[in-house]
Amino acid sequence: MARYYQPEIETAPREAIRALQGQRLAATVRRVYDRVPFYRNRMQALGLTPEDVRTVDDLHKLPFSCKQDLRDTYPYGLFAVPLRDVVRLHASSGTTGKQIVTGYTKRDLDLWADCCARALTAAGCDETDVVHVSYGYGLFTGGLGADAGAIRLGATTVPVSSGNTQRQITILRDFGSTILCCTPSYALHLAETLYASGCTRDDISLKAGLFGAEPWTNQMRRQLEELLGIRAYDIYGLTEIIGPGVAFECSEQAGMHVNEDHFIVEVIDPDTGEVLPEGQQGELVFSCITKEAFPILRYRTRDIGTISHGTCACGRTLTRMSKPRGRTDDMLIIRGVNVFPSQIETVLLEQGYTANYRIVVDRENNFDSIEVQVEISNEIFSDTVRGLTEKEKALEEALKSLLGVAARVRLLEPNTIACSTGKAVRVVDRRRLLD
Ligand code: ADP
Ligand code: ZN
Numbered sequence: 001m002a003r004y005y006q007p008e009i010e011t012a013p014r015e016a017i018r019a020l021q022g023q024r025l026a027a028t029v030r031r032v033y034d035r036v037p038f039y040r041n042r043m044q045a046l047g048l049t050p051e052d053v054r055t056v057d058d059l060h061k062l063p064f065s066c067k068q069d070l071r072d073t074y075p076y077g078l079f080a081v082p083l084r085d086v087v088r089l090h091a092s093s094g095t096t097g098k099q100i101v102t103g104y105t106k107r108d109l110d111l112w113a114d115c116c117a118r119a120l121t122a123a124g125c126d127e128t129d130v131v132h133v134s135y136g137y138g139l140f141t142g143g144l145g146a147d148a149g150a151i152r153l154g155a156t157t158v159p160v161s162s163g164n165t166q167r168q169i170t171i172l173r174d175f176g177s178t179i180l181c182c183t184p185s186y187a188l189h190l191a192e193t194l195y196a197s198g199c200t201r202d203d204i205s206l207k208a209g210l211f212g213a214e215p216w217t218n219q220m221r222r223q224l225e226e227l228l229g230i231r232a233y234d235i236y237g238l239t240e241i242i243g244p245g246v247a248f249e250c251s252e253q254a255g256m257h258v259n260e261d262h263f264i265v266e267v268i269d270p271d272t273g274e275v276l277p278e279g280q281q282g283e284l285v286f287s288c289i290t291k292e293a294f295p296i297l298r299y300r301t302r303d304i305g306t307i308s309h310g311t312c313a314c315g316r317t318l319t320r321m322s323k324p325r326g327r328t329d330d331m332l333i334i335r336g337v338n339v340f341p342s343q344i345e346t347v348l349l350e351q352g353y354t355a356n357y358r359i360v361v362d363r364e365n366n367f368d369s370i371e372v373q374v375e376i377s378n379e380i381f382s383d384t385v386r387g388l389t390e391k392e393k394a395l396e397e398a399l400k401s402l403l404g405v406a407a408r409v410r411l412l413e414p415n416t417i418a419c420s421t422g423k424a425v426r427v428v429d430r431r432r433l434l435d
Contacts, residue, residue: 003121003153003154004114004117004118004120004121004152004153005118005121005122006118007315009261009318010118010257010315010316010317010318011315011316011317012317013317014309014317017260017261017317017318018055018056020261021056021260021261021264021289022054022055022056022057024261024289024290025053025055025056025058025059025264025287025289026050026053026054026055027289028287028288028289028290028291028295028297029050029053029062029297030050031080031295032080032295032297033049033050034050035080035081036077036078036079036080038069038073038077038078039297042063043062043063046061046063048061048062056264059264059266059287059298060266060275062287062297062298063298064268064273064285064298064299064300065296065297065298065299065300066299066300067100067240067300067302070100070101070102070240071098071100074098074100074101075101076101076103078294078296079103079293079294080292080293080294080295081103081105081292081293083103085105085292085293086103086104086105086293087104087105087106087109088103088104088109088144089101089102089103089104089139090102090103090104090139090140090141090144090239090243091139091140091239092238092239092240099139100239100240102239102240102293102294103293103294104291104293104294105292105293107292108242108291108292108293108294109148111242111262111290111291112145112148112242112243112245113148113149113151113152114149114152115149115242115245115246115248115259115262116145116146116148116149116150116152116244116245117149117150117152117153118149118245118248118259119149119210119233119235119244119245119248119249120146120149120150120153120155120179120210121153122233122248122249122250122251122257122314123179123208123210123231123233123248123249123251124207124208124231124251125150125153125155125178125179125208126153126154126155127153127154127155128155129150129155129156129178129179130155130156130158130175130176130177130178130179130205131146131150131155131156131157131158131177131178131179131181132158132160132168132171132172132175132177132179132180132181133146133147133150133157133158133159133160133161133181133182134160134161134162134168134180134181134182134186134190134421135161135162135181135182135183135213135244135422136161136162136421136422137159137161138161140239140422141237141239141242141243141244142181142183142212142213142243142244142422143159143161143162144243145237145242145243145244145245146181146210146244147159149245150179150181155179158171158175158177162182162186162421162422163421165189165190165193165421166193166197168190169190169193169194169197169199172190172194172204172206173199173203173204176205177204177205177206178205178206178207178208179206179207179208179209179210180206180208180209180210180228180230181209181210181211182209182211183211183212183213183214183420183422183423183424184211184212184214184216184220184221184224184232184355185214185216185355185419185420185423185424186419186420186421186422186424187209187211187224187228187232188220188223188224188227188354188355188356189356189419189421191224191227191228192227192354192356195227201228201229204228206228206229206230207230207231208230208231208232208233209224209228209230209231209232209233210233210234210235210248211224211232211233211234211235212234212235212236212237212244213237213244213422213423214423214424215323215324215325215326215330215341215342216234216323216342216345216355217323217342217345217346217349218323219345219346219349219350220345220349220355221234221253222349223349223354223355231251231253233248233249233253234248234249234253234256234323235247235248235249235256236248236256236321236324238301238303240294240296240299240301241263241286241288241296241299241301242262242263242288242291245259246258246259246263246286247259247265247320247321250312250314250316251314252312252313252314254312254313254320255308255312255320255321255322255323256320256321256322256323257312257316257318257319257320258307258318258319258320258321259318260318260319261290262288262289262290262291263286263287263288263289264286264287264289265284265285265286265307265319265321266284266285266286266287266298267280267281267282267283267284267285267305267306267307268282268283268285268300269282269283270282270283270300270302270304270328278306278307278308278309279306279307279308280306281304281305281306282304282305282306283300283301283302283303283304283328284301284303284304284305284307284321284324285298285299285300285301286298286299286301287299301327302327302328302329303324303326303327303328304324304325304326304327304328304331304340305321305322305323305324305325306321306322307319307320307321307322308320325340325342325343326340326341326342330426330427332359332361332370332427332429333368334361334368334370334403334405334407335367335368335405337403337404337405339370339403339405341359341426341427343402343403344357344359344372344399344403344407345357346402347395347398347399347402347403348372348374348395350398351394351395351398353374353376353395354374354375354376356374356375356414356417356419357372357373357374357375357417357426358372358373358374358417358425358426358427358428359371359372359373359426359427359428360373360427360428360430361427361428361429361430361431362430362431363430363431368431369408370405370406370407370408371407371408371409371410372395372399372407372408372409372410373409373410373411373412373416373417374395374409374410374411374412375411375412375413375414375415375416375417376391376411376412376413376414377414378413378414380411381411381413381414388411391411392409392410392411393409395409396408396409
């Protein structure tokens with residue numbers, strides 16, 4: 001077992017984890033109260049002092065924080081150390097609006113590398129592996145995060161970054177990469193380009209992938225595993241908390257273990273803010289309890305999921321979170337029915353289509369319409385018009401029965417939907433343009 005399996009933490013009894021979290025939480029609350037006016041003002045408004053937060057059970061007393069708070073204090077208002085102690089800045093990719101910025105001290109970078117090393121280790125990576133990182137390097141946390149984890153555990157790291165798919169393929173092949181880190185949608189694009197360029201599975205040495213930064217389904221996991229002959233692991237994180245490595249999958253692939261010695265996870269009702277019991281679906285909320293520069297507390301991620309505290313078959317006792325099914329703001333409301341893009345992805349892949357799809361939502365005569373566009377192979381595309389129409393109808397029926405709302409389907413030629421080398425853009429909501 002590689003060094004970055006840390007059983008003293010990863011398999012510690014729950015009470016020990018909670019006790020450690022309580023101490024670290026209390027110390028963090030004290031620090032931010034003393035150093036960050038934002039937290040002090042918020043706590044004072046609720047009549048709270050740092051002494052009121054001594055254990056994890058006191059966490060609920062603290063106010064939530066959200067993306068708007070980062071925007072309001074942009075750029076450095078939530079930092080708990082002076083800028084001279086900050087050695088790195090990152091910014092969110094700005095998927096949902098104005099970008100936000102976070103900072104790291106040397107120690108923060110260190111613990112982040114530990115989190116990512118744990119994730120890689122849980123996916124079977126050790127110092128004999130060649131880790132191909134095609135997450136973007138730069139202000140986006142994906143590239144540098146995975147990179148630091150791979151170096152930390154002594155693997156051979158290939159910092160390819162995103163883009164230039166042909167070159168990625170040459171590198172995958174020639175350098176004998178064994179572990180691939182990128183978004184799941186880009187992994188699919190890489191696989192398709194690989195085979196289209198005449199390579200076979202024997203030309204590559206991949207054995208595992210760590211895919212994250214966007215929602216993806218278990219159906220997509222199976223597709224990637226088959227296409228690339230690998231095991232595909234999920235990895236979760238966000239810039240505001242630290243970046244990738246907040247939670248990671250183990251060999252059981254039954255939820256992602258949260259690195260609970262650094263982060264506390266809660267699930268809340270997104271409408272009322274009430275903390276929900278284990279197993280109930282709601283919005284994931286994280287608190288940082290070891291970070292120096294940017295220790296955000298009770299941050300509302302807008303990601304929807306569940307958590308479970310039971311011991312995993314792998315032996316880890318770290319709480320597991322489900323695959324997030326998407327963000328509250330990705331949820332489409334179509335004629336009053338809630339639809340997540342991930343539900344559509346499930347249907348597409350179950351019906352044998354690929355995950356190269358796009359969802360176009362529009363409003364026609366005050367009536368919401370939804371069109372699912374999906375790429376098909378050249379062989380299928382050269383089918384007769386009648387054949388294609390039948391396929392579209394069949395898919396429409398499958399979608400209708402799962403979503404409870406009618407959607408139009410359009411099958412498209414390969415390579416019509418622009419491929420992103422990072423996070424895939426799944427939804428075009430024309431209604432927003434009309435509002
Ligand atoms: P942005 O908020 O601009 O997209 P980030 O790069 O920080 O910036 O993205 C973090 C978000 O990406 C998470 O809040 C979540 O919505 C999504 N995400 C990250 N990892 C996963 C994952 N494994 N599964 C689903 N969604 C993920
Ligand atoms: Zn496990």
